[in-house]
Amino acid sequence: AQSVTQPDIHITVSEGASLELRCNYSYGATPYLFWYVQSPGQGLQLLLKYFSGDTLVQGIKGFEAEFKRSQSSFNLRKPSVHWSDAAEYFCAVAPPTGGFKTIFGAGTRLFVKA
Amino acid sequence: DGGITQSPKYLFRKEGQNVTLSCEQNLNHDAMYWYRQDPGQGLRLIYYSQIVNDFQKGDIAEGYSVSREKKESFPLTVTSAQKNPTAFYLCASAKGGGRGDEQFFGPGTRLTVL
Numbered sequence: 001a002q003s004v005t006q007p008d009i010h011i012t013v014s015e016g017a018s019l020e021l022r023c024n025y026s027y028g029a030t031p032y033l034f035w036y037v038q039s040p041g042q043g044l045q046l047l048l049k050y051f052s053g054d055t056l057v058q059g060i061k062g063f064e065a066e067f068k069r070s071q072s073s074f075n076l077r078k079p080s081v082h083w084s085d086a087a088e089y090f091c092a093v094a095p096p097t098g099g100f101k102t103i104f105g106a107g108t109r110l111f112v113k114a
Numbered sequence: 115d116g117g118i119t120q121s122p123k124y125l126f127r128k129e130g131q132n133v134t135l136s137c138e139q140n141l142n143h144d145a146m147y148w149y150r151q152d153p154g155q156g157l158r159l160i161y162y163s164q165i166v167n168d169f170q171k172g173d174i175a176e177g178y179s180v181s182r183e184k185k186e187s188f189p190l191t192v193t194s195a196q197k198n199p200t201a202f203y204l205c206a207s208a209k210g211g212g213r214g215d216e217q218f219f220g221p222g223t224r225l226t227v228l
Contacts, residue, residue: 009154032214043118044157051214063166088166090156092215101172102217104149104157 002027004093006105007085013081014113023091032094033074034102035065039087047089050074051096061085073100086112116141118220120205125225127192127199134189135223137205145208146188147217150174150201157204163188192225200227 003026013019025031032051036044048059055067065076074091091105118139127133136189139146145164149157159172163182177196182188188207193198203223 034216036219041208041222041224044217045219046216049143049214049216101159101162106154106156 001029002093004091004103004105005109006089006091008108009106010109011110012113013109015083016080018080019076019078019085019110021089021091021110023074023076023105025072025074025091025093027072027093027095029096030067030069031096033065033067034092034094035059035063035074035076036092036104037061037087038090038107044090045091047076051055081110081112083103083112083114086110117207118207118218120203120220120223122223123221125223127221127225127227128211130194133169133193133225133227134179135203135205136184137188137220139207139218140186140212141207141209141218143207143209143218144185145210145215146182147206147208148172148178148180148188149204149206151199151204151222158205160190160203164171194204199225201225 005091020054034049038044045065048055048057050067057065088107088109090107094102121136147162148160158174161180163169179191205220206217208217
């Protein structure tokens with residue numbers, strides 16, 4: 001079955017430290033891959049997406065993600081975290097063919113300590 | 115400014131009552147979606163519509179109903195048949211509903227059953 005796994009329910013990093021949020025997917029072919037961010041009590045905002053081309057994708061707010069086909073992963077990174085990055089982050093996939101549904105991971109909540 | 119609006123922000127319902135959540139977009143998007151968000155479960159698709167007067171069930175449609183009479187509007191009714199309706203509800207839209215399309219989210223409605 002198609003699935004998206006975010007292994008970390010929550011992560012705490014110090015302000016200024018680097019960040020990596022993990023995402024693994026299970027699909028027969030390379031799907032469309034997305035990272036969204038959600039501030040408390042708000043809707044989701046797209047950070048970046050990937051389907052083909054360069055496997056390192058740049059997004060908004062200084063985030064980037066790297067697609068690794070061999071590991072079925074699409075990890076999100078940021079070199080230096082700011083307190084305003086505290087939020088919940090969702091990895092999502094959409095199939096390259098067939099149905100139109102986007103499947104979301106369970107999310108990783110990021111806490112930033114001063 | 116273009117965007118998606120959801121109302122109300124907070125909604126309280128007595129058991130046995132139907133309630134309708136509003137979702138309006140002025141982005142001229144064809145596709146619209148309703149998701150339910152529960153802690154630790156990410157987003158689960160309730161219904162989606164790719165064109166006016168047409169909609170499809172998502173993964174958890176039981177106890178919910180929708181209509182899509184206008185391109186701009188996609189209201190969700192939570193019926194008394196929904197056994198556990200307390201949750202955060204998110205509406206989203208996408209330009210063409212294609213698999214790679216970014217979804218734009220509203221701010222959400224928090225429904226509480228008393």
